[in-house]
Amino acid sequence: MPEPNTLSAAEAARSIAARRLTSESLVAACLERIAAREPEVQAWACVDRELALKQARALDRASPRGPLYGVPVGIKDVIDTADLPTEYNSPIYRGHQPRWDAACVALLRRAGCVILGKAVTTEFANNYPGATRNPHKLTHTPGGSSSGSAAAVADFMVPLALGTQTGGSTIRPAAYCGVVGCKPSFCSINRAGLKFVAESLDTIGLIARSAEDIALLLHVLSGRALPNLQAVSGRKPRVGLFRTPRWHEADAATHAVIESAAARLAKAGAKVSEFETPPGYAQLFDDQNRIMCYEEARAFAWEHTNHADQLSKSLRTRIEEGWAVSREAYDAARLHARDCRRQLAERMRDYDYLLTPSAPGEAPATLEATGSSVFNRVWTLLGVPCVTLPSGTGPNGLPLGVQLVGSFDGDSGLLAWSHWSAAALA
Secondary structure, X not given: OOOHHHOOHHHHHHHHHOOOOOHHHHHXXXXXXXXXXXXXXXXXXXXXXXXXXXXXXHHHHOOOOOOOOOOEEEEEOOEOOOOOOOOOOOHHHOOOOOOOOOHHHHHHHHOOOXXXXXXXXXHHHOOOOOOOOOOOOOOOOOOOOOHHHHHHHHOOOOOEEEEEEOOOOOHHHHHHHOOEEEEOOOOOOOOOOEOOOOOOOOEEEEEEXXXXXXXXXXXXXXXXXXXXXXXXXXXXXXXXXOOOOOHHHOOHHHHHHHHHHHHHHHHOOOEEEEOOOXXXXXXXXXXXXXXXXXXXXXXXXXXXXXXXXXXXXXXXXXXXXXXXXXXXXXXXXXXXXXXXXXXXXXXXXXXXXXXXXOOOOOOOOOOOOOOOOOOOHHHHHHOOOEEEEEEEEOOOOOXXXXXXXXXOOOHHHHHHHHHHHHHHHO
């Protein structure tokens, strides 16, 4: 058997259910990997080795239940945990210990998962980076804001991790780190216990190393049906190739990967056609930023009023920009987004998913920024499900991804097609 920490979550859960593997040995292997690699990658805000092993031993004494029983999960450090600190990567909250689990964490425990530790986030899931490095090349960003979650999964420290997305905070780091990321449909997963950035945008995100693992994790957290990944349907997918109005912001390597992916999907039997830009779509880039800034200023009103000196300059600037947005402008942006959601729903009747970039290119060679969310934030505003799949490499040999976008509440179908597409693109 391969090293336990290199198994997919599905493989590990099946082995635990068959008593070929214990949760304790799986968790121990993950902890050994963390001990070996954490000084370089710096993916974790907090790991309590004995607490993780104690959880695993208790599960091994019980009867396995559910599709992820005994599997460890990393939790982004903007999501509350009752037995580990939640510090939001802010000095304001050093040593902060909630008395509760966030709803998503409680659901993982009910399903028999082990909470392995808290993964590094950017400051309050915003732009100011944490210490995490890209495990493929330590001088490059892992992306953000779910930096530690993506890096830990990519480096075989944990098979599953939770992130969040307000703009591109799950899809982009997953693409930069060469793993599978999913932003589900808005409110698919209960958000109680999440420190909000923008309450009408924030979504719990999922990071794993396969579409199957994502489907299992989403099922546990949302109750959405498990797709039959081996037999999607009797037909091949209808794919809309969508370059978006910001196509020029993607580099040549990303252009080539998207064009190649479209050709390979077509060769595998998919019906690929150009998806024309919907009316008003270009305005949504500004709408998302306006809505996010407005809501963010209010979400961090207490921190800004009482501890502004402990906020990064970049976050203070965003909060001040948010206070400058009028209610009228905010309402107009939300109204336009609602109109565009209806238009997109109508046009998606002719497609199973859209194929579009996950990011403008490979992870930038910097630790001072986390990259651009230009190819993610409109989908977050529209609330539709997105999956990024690894596909090719950039000029520095770092991973690139392709993004699959589905219809609202069509998450199970999108994950089934993601599994099919991953095989076609392999």
